[in-house]
Structure formats: C-alpha cells, structure tokens
Amino acid sequence: MKEAIRESQIQTGNASENRKNSPQTGSGEFPAENPKESIQQNWRSLVESELLLNQIVQNIEQVIWLRDNRSGQIVYVSPAFEAVWGRSCDSLYADPFVLIESVHPEDRVQVMVARPHGDHQPFNQAYRILRPDGSLRWIFSRTFLIHNKAGESNYLFCIAQDITDQKQVELALRRTLDRTREQFDLSRKMSLARKSEAVLKAVMSAHELRSSQRAALLFFDNPDVGPTRGVELLATWLSSQTISPWLSESNLYEEPGFWELLQPHRTVVITGISSDPRLTPLVRDFLMEGQIQTIVIFPLVTSGEWRGCLLVYYHQEHPFDHVELRHLKVLVDQAAITLYNLQLLEVEEESRHEAERANEIKTEFLAMITHELRTPLTSIVGFTTTLLAEDVVWEPDEQRDFIQTIQREADRLQELIDHLLVLSRLEAGMLPISQEIHSLHEIMEDALPQLRTLTSGQTFSIHLPANLPPVYVDAKRIAQVLVNLVRNASTYAPQGTEIVITASVRGSFVQMNVSDQGPGIPPAEHKRVFKAFRRGANVEDGSAQGAGLGLAICRGLIEAHGGRIWIKRKTTPGTTMSFTIPLAPSHLPVKSVE
Secondary structure, three states, X not given: OHHHHHHHOOOOOOXXXXXXXXXXXXXXXXXXXXXXXXXXXXHHHHHHHOHHHHHHHHHOOOEXXXXXXXXXXXXEEOOHHHHHHOOOHHHHHHOOOHHHHOEOHHHHHHHHHOOOOOOOOOEEEEEEEEOOOOOEEEEEEEEEEEEOXXXXXXXXXXXXXXXXXXXXXXXXXXHHHHHHHHHHHHHHHHHHOOOHHHHHHHHHOOHHHOOOOEEEEEEEEEOOOEEEEEEEEEEEEEOOOOOOOOOOHHHHOOOHHHHOOOOOOXXXXXEOOOOOOOOOHHHHHHHHHOOOOEEEEEEEEEOOEEEEEEEEEEOOXXXXXXXXXXXXXXXXXXXXHHHXXXXXXXXXXXXXXXXXXXXXXXXXXXXXHHHHHHHHHHHHHHHHHHHHOOOOOOOHHHHHHHHHHHXXXXXXXXXXXXXXXXXXXXXXXXXXXXXXXXXXXXXXXXHHXXXXXXXXXXXXXXXXXXXXXXXXXXXXXXXHHHHHHHXXXXXXXXXXXXXXXXXXXXXXXXXXXXXXXXXXXXXXXXOHHHOOOOOOEOOOOOOEOOOOOHHHHHHHHHHHOOOOEEEOOOOOOOOEEEEEEEEOOOOOOOOOOO
C-alpha cells in the first residue's frame, strides 16, 4: 500500500528519508541540504511567530496543512487536525502516510488517483475518513500547488473541512426523496390492483419490508367491534417459494390472545418473541415454531374505522426507527383505502348479482317450499287414505307401521314450519332469548339422545373439559344450534366417518366446534352457507338437501347471544363449524338445566 501511495504522490507524497533541505530566507524555498526536521521547525516557527497568522490557524475550524513536494513531508499542520482526524499533529509529522491510511477503504482509490492541476487551479474533493475510535467523518478538501518565481511547484497546500453534519442532512434529504418517489410508485401500483394479493405484494416491495419473510392481511367481519366478531384472512405473502405456508395460520388469528396484540391507533413492533410478556404461551409457541423473531402489526384504518391489520414477520430481530414507521404508515394507509374500495366493489357486485337473481330466488324458494311441504303431506295423506280404506283389513303391526310413518312425516312438516317461524322472528328481531347461567355439560346431556339418533350412521363423540365454566345462554336455543349443526354434518358426512363436538375457553367466551369428515365446503362459500335457503348437495347422488334454513337459524341464534359462528379453515378433509357463546358473569349464581 505504501508503495502505491509513494507512486501517487498525493497529499503525503514520496517521503524520502535521505533528502536534506535548508531554508532560504525570503524566497519561500528550502534548499535540499537541510534535514526534514529543520524544514518543519522553520515553518512551524514562522507560523507561531507571526501573531496574526497564529491567531488564524488556532481558531479556524478548518484543517490546513503544507507539504513539501520534494521530500513528501508535512511541514505544517494546524491544530484543528487533532479535533477532526482524532490524531495528534506529531503523528502526522512523523508519518505523512497517516493521511491516506485514515481514508475510508471505499474512497481510498479515489483519493490516491486524484492529482492537483498544474495550471494553478484548485482541486476539490469529498471523501470519508475513519478515526482511531472507529467513528466516520466526511471531509471536503481544497488543494492547490504553491509556485515560486521560477514557476516551480515546491509546495502543496490543502484546507480541509469536516462536513459530516452537512452530509448527514444531505443523505437524509436524499432518503426522503427516494421514499417519496417510492411512495408514489407503490401508490400507483396499488391503485391499479384488483385483488388483495396484488395490494399486499405492492406494500411488501417497500424498501423497509424487503428483508421480511412473510406477511398477512386481515380484515374484520365487524369493524365496529374489531377482531372479536370474526377475522377474515384476505391474503398472504411469502418472500420466497422455498418458504412453506403456515397450514394453521388462520387458527392463530382466531386466538383471543392474539387479538390483544392488535391496536387500532398505533403500530405494534414485537422483537424477542421468546421473552416478550405480551405474548400468550400459545401464540409464542406458534411463532417460535415458525422461527419468527420479530412481528410488526400495522392497523388498517379508513374513514376513522379500524378495518383490519397488516402483519409482517421476520426471522431475525428487526428494530424500526420512527422515520421508517412514518414512511410505512403512509403506504399502509394507502393500502387500507385500496382494500376497502375493493371490498366495496365486491359487495356492490354481489348485491347486483343478488338483485338480478331476486326473481329467480323467489321462484326457486316457492318451488322448494312447495316441494318440502308437499312431500310429507303426500305421505300423510297417502298412508291415512290407505288406513281408512273399507275394503282392506290391516293387521295391527301393519297399522302401527303406517301410523309411525304418518307421525314421522308430520314431525318433518312441523319442523319445517317451526324453522320458517323461527327464521322470520329472528329477522324481525322478535324471537325471545332467555339467557341464564347453565352448565354446558348438562345442555349436552339433554341434547344427547337426539344427537345420537342423528348420527346413527357415523361415529359420534363429545370432548368437553371437565372444568369448563358455566355459560350464560338460552339452553333450549343452544341445544337447537347443536342439533342443527350435527344434522348438517350427518347429512353430508359419509357413513362410518367420525363426527366430534369439542369445546374450549376463549377469553370471555366458550368456543364450540362440530367437526366432520365430509367433502368440506369451499372457502368462497364459507359466509354464504349461513344465508337462508342455501343448500348443499348430497355426496352420493348430488341432490339438494333440506330447505337451507338450519345454518341461517344457527347464525341468528348465536348472534342473538352476542357470539359468532363461522367455518374454520382446514387443511384436512371435512368441515368444522365453530361458534362462541358467552361465559356466565361471575356474580350470578349457577343454575342447572331442569
């Protein structure tokens, strides 16, 4: 390196230890006979003896130095050198290579190849230096040659200024400009997006988010109450195809412990997943299993309403400063507006389709109800007429069989009429709900005979925790919900498969799940199946089943209790219907089901 510096002859020059020079008074030249120490001493004595010149070099912030081009030695350096370079002036006198060796490695070649012009023009240059303490400073230097009367350039003069503060402001302004340009480009991309996946992809291309591994967009089913009334996973993003999706990711977002992390008015940054006290054990275990070390949660707010969240995950600890978060908030707010507009367009399109099909639905409904009413009536009339025939004598066993068939069809007719009445009263808000404290075990025990009858062709089991706290419900209506869900599961699940009821505490609610191993329900239909007159097809013959009222009634009854009902996303075959009912207030006495 020193050989290269000697060849370049910049700033420090070629330090020849054997060259000797002596001062020549009044000419500004130093003959070669005197040693270098004499040259330095004469120049330093000259500056210190001149009162005005001494005051100038002692008080200016700029660093000045003078180099002898023939010897390569620094013959004078001002005291400001020690403050800027963090080195002593004596160290520079002893070793002129300090100047080039202190230059940042990335700027060193640039400095070494630079040469002052021989046409008396100054040479300006900006570069970085590294101080002994490891800190970095930006330097702006102005260098020029000093010529004697004969036109020879015996000396090189340099004045250098610390421009670190100015450079930091300049870099900050440049970063702000780059961020503004990025915001404009990404906002334009988001405005052209027609799917939530495209919006998420645009947001994740922001500079501050490129090192993340995965992200998810959540929208709330009811923005007025936040995530507690249901969360929809709109879209997910993975940084690489080598990263595996989380198969049970939607289950994480259904956890009340996870909801507590979501905030409507501020961004939440969690680093140190293994020790952060805000995480429940279940959420912590899920994130650590996914090798997540940092999670950032941005609220999605439009028109003053908290509509969802953007979740960004990192495999390493990733702190954010306020400038980065402020920049990202602008992008996230733009994404929230775009997603909300897409949602409005989707709702508008769906409403338009529903309006177009209104007459068809009316015709289909009348045909369906006519069929559902006529089928049991036909059986009742037929078997009654047969029994009343005067020309036929029936054996008692045959009569009993006919009467049982009539009763079964009458029950079916009564059930359909009851469903229509319940649904109409629910929609009118006139169905009475008498909530009291009950034991869920006793509610299940009362409904068990009917549940076992419905699942005679399948394997049926119930798994409830022994210490399940009491619930505050209308026991009759909750039993009706369970019967409807189990009937729906047994209708579509193949013979011999398993139907299971489970329950667990989720915050101030109990969550109940009815799982089957049937054909499942496509995600696009998860919300639509809870609308009235939506009917599925039988697995065996593809025919429509029932009147399509059971799940609509379940939703109405659960929402009347202050809970919610939904279909869980699964990676295994089958369907899991889940609903929540409120826990009993602690101050009320427990009342058993009679």
